[in-house]
Amino acid sequence: MKYHTIKEKLCCPFDKGDLELQIITLQEETNEVLEGILSCPRCQRIYPIVHGIPIMVPDEFREDRFERPLLDQWKQKQQKQQQLIP
Numbered sequence: 001m002k003y004h005t006i007k008e009k010l011c012c013p014f015d016k017g018d019l020e021l022q023i024i025t026l027q028e029e030t031n032e033v034l035e036g037i038l039s040c041p042r043c044q045r046i047y048p049i050v051h052g053i054p055i056m057v058p059d060e061f062r063e064d065r066f067e068r069p070l071l072d073q074w075k076q077k078q079q080k081q082q083q084l085i086p
């Protein structure tokens with residue numbers, strides 16, 4: 001999904017709050033976010049973007065095994081960024 005589409009069109013399905021986007025993989029030619037994390041500051045829910053598709057399903061249909069690898073990747077990336085800061 002394209003970056004500006006995500007920023008303009010998507011909001012939290014539970015409380016309609018604005019979502020924050022963390023990009024993990026961006027395809028620069030098309031400005032397409034392939035992997036990322038959307039988070040809602042209001043309800044603290046996290047929605048992963050997998051293969052360009054935001055996973056925004058009700059809690060009862062969410063499967064941890066699909067989301068876990070991406071969240072781990074995201075955490076590793078954050079840790080790396082922190083290491084770069086002296």
Ligand SMILES: [Zn+2]
Pocket residue numbers: 012013014015016017040041042043044045
């Ligand atoms: Zn929310």
